[in-house]
Amino acid sequence: MSSGADASQGGWSRRRFLGALGGTAAVVAVPAPAPAPADPVSTPVATPAPATTPGAHRTGKAAGPRPLYVGTYTSVDGGGTGIGLATYDPATGQITGAGTLTGVADPSYLAVHPDGRTLYAVDEQTSGAVTAVRLADRKVLGSRSTGGAGPCHLSVHPSGRWLLSANYTSGSVAVHPIGTSGALGERTALVKHSSPQPGPGQDGPHAHQFVTSPDGGHVLAVDLGTDTVYTYRLDTTKGTLTEVSQAHTRAGAGPRHLTFHPGGRYAYLANEVDDTVAVCAYDPATGALSIGDPQSSGSTGSATNYPAQILVTANGSYAYLANRGDNTLARYAVEADGARLRLLDTVSVSGDFPRQIAFSPDGTLLFTANQRSSTVSVFLVDGATGQLRLAGAPFASPVAVCALPL
Numbered sequence: 001m002s003s004g005a006d007a008s009q010g011g012w013s014r015r016r017f018l019g020a021l022g023g024t025a026a027v028v029a030v031p032a033p034a035p036a037p038a039d040p041v042s043t044p045v046a047t048p049a050p051a052t053t054p055g056a057h058r059t060g061k062a063a064g065p066r067p068l069y070v071g072t073y074t075s076v077d078g079g080g081t082g083i084g085l086a087t088y089d090p091a092t093g094q095i096t097g098a099g100t101l102t103g104v105a106d107p108s109y110l111a112v113h114p115d116g117r118t119l120y121a122v123d124e125q126t127s128g129a130v131t132a133v134r135l136a137d138r139k140v141l142g143s144r145s146t147g148g149a150g151p152c153h154l155s156v157h158p159s160g161r162w163l164l165s166a167n168y169t170s171g172s173v174a175v176h177p178i179g180t181s182g183a184l185g186e187r188t189a190l191v192k193h194s195s196p197q198p199g200p201g202q203d204g205p206h207a208h209q210f211v212t213s214p215d216g217g218h219v220l221a222v223d224l225g226t227d228t229v230y231t232y233r234l235d236t237t238k239g240t241l242t243e244v245s246q247a248h249t250r251a252g253a254g255p256r257h258l259t260f261h262p263g264g265r266y267a268y269l270a271n272e273v274d275d276t277v278a279v280c281a282y283d284p285a286t287g288a289l290s291i292g293d294p295q296s297s298g299s300t301g302s303a304t305n306y307p308a309q310i311l312v313t314a315n316g317s318y319a320y321l322a323n324r325g326d327n328t329l330a331r332y333a334v335e336a337d338g339a340r341l342r343l344l345d346t347v348s349v350s351g352d353f354p355r356q357i358a359f360s361p362d363g364t365l366l367f368t369a370n371q372r373s374s375t376v377s378v379f380l381v382d383g384a385t386g387q388l389r390l391a392g393a394p395f396a397s398p399v400a401v402c403a404l405p406l
Contacts, residue, residue, distance in 0.1 A: 063090075065087035065088065065089060065090075065096070066087060066088055066089075066090050066360070066361075066405060066406060067085075067086075067087055067135075067405075067406045068085075068086040068087060068088045068095060068367075068376075068403065068404065068405045068406070069083055069084065069085065069086075069110050069119060069403075069404040069406070070083065070084030070085075070086060070369065070376060070397045070400050070402065070403055070404075071083065071084075071107045071108050071109055071110045071121065071356075071369070071400075071401050071402030071403075071404070072084060072106075072107065072108070072397070072398055072399045072400060072401060072402075073106050073108060073124070073399050073401065074104075074105050074106050074107070075105070075106055075125070076399060078374065078398055078399060079398055079399040080100060080397070080398040080399060081100050081102055082100045082101045082102040082103060082104050082107065083100065083101040083104055083107050083110065083119070083121060083133070084097070084100055084397050084398075084400070085097070085098040085099045085100060085101055086098050086395070086397070088360075088365070088378065088405060090360060090362065090364070090365070092391060092392070093365050093378035093379070093380060093391030093392065094378075094391070094392055095376060095378065095395035097395070097397075101133065101138050101140075103140050104121050104123065104131050104133070104140065105123045105125055106122075106123055106124040106125050107121035107122065107123065107124075107131070107402075108122055108124040108152060108401050108402060109121070109122045109124075109151075109152055109153050109154060109356070109401075109402050110402050110404040111154050111155050111156055111404070112135075112156070112404065112406060113156050113160055113178070113182055114156060114158060114160045115160060116135070116406065117134065117135055117136065117182055118132055118133065118134055118135060118141070118178075118182030118183075119132070119133040119135055119404075120132055120133075120154055120156065120163055120184075121133070121154075122146075122151040122152060122153065122154050122165060123143060123151065124150055124151055124152055124168075125149075125150070126149050126150070126169075127145065127149070128145065128146040128147075128148050128149050128150055128151040128165075128167050128169075128170075129143040129144060129145050129146055129151070130143065130144055130146055130151065130154055130163060130165050130174075130176060130184060131143040132178075132182055132183050132184050134181070134182055141181065141182060141183040141184070142183055142184065143184075144176050144184045144185070144186065144187060145187065146165050146167050146172075146174045146187070146190075147167070147172065147174050147187055147190040148167025148169070148170035148171075148172040148174065148190070148192075149167060149168075149169035149170040150167060150168040150169030150170065151165050151166060151167045151168065151174075152166060152167075152168040152208060153165065153166040153168075153207075153208060153209045153210060154166070154210070155210060155211050155212065156178070157212050157216075157219070157234065157236075158212055158216050159216075159236060160178060161177065161178055161236065162175055162176070162177060162178060162188075162234065162236070162239055163175070163176040163177075163178055163184060164210040164211070164212070164219055165210060166207035166208055166209055166210040166221060166222075167207055168206050168207060168208060168224075169206070170192065170204075170205075171192055171193045171204055171205025171206050171207050171223060171225055171226070172190055172191060172192040172193065172205075172207060173189075173190075173191055173193075173207050173210045173221045173230075173232075173241070174187050174189060174190045175187065175188050175189035175190075175234065175239045175240070175241060176188065176239075177239055188238065188239030188240060189239055189240050189241045191232070191241050191243070192205065193205035193207060193221070193223050193225075193226055193228070193230065195226075196226055196227075196228060196246075196248070197226070198225045198226055199225065199226060199227040199251050199252050199253070199254065199273075200251055200252040201252065201273070202224070202225040202226075202254075203225070204225050205223050205225040205226045206223060206224040206225035206226075207221055207222070207223050207224075207225075208222050208223065208224045208255070208256045208257065208272075209221065209222040209256070209257050209258060210222075211258065212234075213231075213260065213264070213282065213284065213287065214260050214262070214264040214284075215264055215284040217233070217284060217287065218231050218232065218233055218234070218244070218284075218287035219231075219232050219233075219234045219241070220232070220258060220287075220289065222255050222256060222257060222258050222269070223255070224254045224255060224256055224272060224273070227248055227249045227250070227251060227252065227253050227254065227255060228246050228247065228248050228249070228255075229246070229247045229249075229255060229258060229269070229280075229289050229291070230243060230245075230246055231243070231244050231245040231246070231247070231287040231288065231289060232244065232287075233287065244286065244287045244288075245286065245287050245288045245289065247280070247288070247289035247290060247291050248291070249269070249271060249278065249291055249294075250274070250294065252273055252274055253271040253273060253274045253276065253278075253294065254271055254272040254273025254274060255269050255270070255271050255272070256270050256271065256272040256307065256308065256309075257269070257270045257307075257308065257309045257310060258270075258280070258310075259309075259310050259311055259312055259319075260282070260312070261312055261316050261334065261338035262312065262314060262315070262316045263316060263337060263338045264282070264284060265281065265282055265284070265337075265338060266279060266280065266281060266282060266337075266338035266339055267279075267280040267282050267289065268280065268310050268312065268319055268341065269291060269310075270297075270307040270308065270309060270310045270321060271294065271307060272306045272307055272308070273306075274294065275297050275299060275304075275305045275306070275307060276294035276295060276296065276297060276307070277294070277295050277296075277297055277307060277310060277321055277332075277341065278291050278292050278293065278294050278295065279292040279295070279339065279340065279341055280292060281339070295341060295343070296343055297321055297323055297326070297330060298321065298323065298326070298328065298330030298343050298345075298346045299323050299325065299326035299328065299330075299346075300326065300346075301325070301326050301327075303325040303326060303327075304325050305323050305324065305325035305326040306323075306324045306325055307321055307322070307323055307324070308321075308322040308323070308324050308354060308355055308356065308357075309321075309322050309355075309356050309357050310322075311357055311358070311359060311366070312334065313334075313359075313363060313381070313386065314359075314363050315383075316334055316337075316338060317333070317334055317386060318331060318332065318333060318334060318386030319331075319332040319334055319341060320332070320357065320366065320388075322349070322354040322355070322356070322357045322368060323346070323354070324353045324354055324355065324371075325353070326346070327348060327349050327351065327352055327353065327354065327370075328346040328347060328348055328349060329346065329347050329349055329354070329357070329366075329368065329379070329388060330343060330345075330346045331343075331344045331345050331346070331347070331386055331387070331388065332344060333386070344386070347379075347388050347390075349368045349370060349377050350375075350377050350390055350393075350394050351368065351370030351372075351373040351375045351377050351394050352370055352371070352372035352373035353370055353371040353372040353373070354368040354369065354370050354371075354377075355369050355370070355371040355400075355401045355402070356368075356369045356401060356402045356403065357369070357403075358403055358404060358405060359381070359405075360405045361405070361406065363381060363383070364380065364381055364383070365378055365379065365380060365381060365391070365405065366378070366379040366381050366388060367379075367403040367405055368403070369397075369400040369401050369402050369403040370394065370400060371399060371400065371401050373394070374396060374397060374398050374399055374400055375394035375395060375396055375397065375400060376394060376395045376397050376400050376403045377390065377394040377395075378390075378391040378392070378394075378395070379391060
């Protein structure tokens, strides 16, 4: 069974049960700074925010330590007590712990507003929610219900006006407005994936990711339970969703995570259950996605492997896949202007169960959050060859399931 499947273990989903296998807390818990005056939610801003989303690969190397935020589970043995706070050296990749932001339950996935001022976290619980945190003083701006159970992914629309989230357990996606303060308003959309029927071995839909296409015209939801990627048109005035297309993997593939090539015409899909990846063609005009044939994840060991997340370099030359079980990062050459992936090699993550990976904003570092070993590994990325080199010993962080470098 997939590690993302919703098999119960004493009331937990299998996702959360696996989180309990992690090690000892390594980040000292400290309370959030004293609250500043509350920022009420206001009408979403009408103009796009600056495009400074992590992974946008700014030119030039940042000087001095940069912030790193680490997501965890707070409701499992050995888990964290909130969002892990740390800094990293942008030249060496060395991580230094800086405590914990408490007051956020099960923050298993993190994202930042395009203007860099607000952090968003899922609260991956039965009564799912999303929480906003103002980074200037680390004030929690409040939480809003996602209308579903077990939210496991969220992203901010490039306009900075809408937060998109995926409810894994209940198989639905939600939209929340973002006010001028960065705080969240009441949910404007909630869509449950009711068709097609669940794939082999699945008990229902399991939305695993909700992201915006590079052209900004569509938002796409990846559902592991129905073997489907749903394309919606987001009404950027009302925050409502209209389904425009469905793309289906082969039965039982269990798609988990999609990432686009910077050219905007191709995307790459990590299939968790059948241990494959696939190249997808994307039509910006219609939002239609066409999923290609499954390819190897690069896993070669005897352990069952669950691909987790795939990333593409800003220049579109290389892609990296996190393999949980094989505990490796697979490196692919991206060819034919994005239409083809060619497996080059794999490298050990020096940890156990790499749940999520992320580039530093300039693309010279790659972070892996290793759930079972409770560590974050950092790799130096060779810009010419795409080769990865481990940047020192992994950083200990309790049940690390998401690393967000800014």
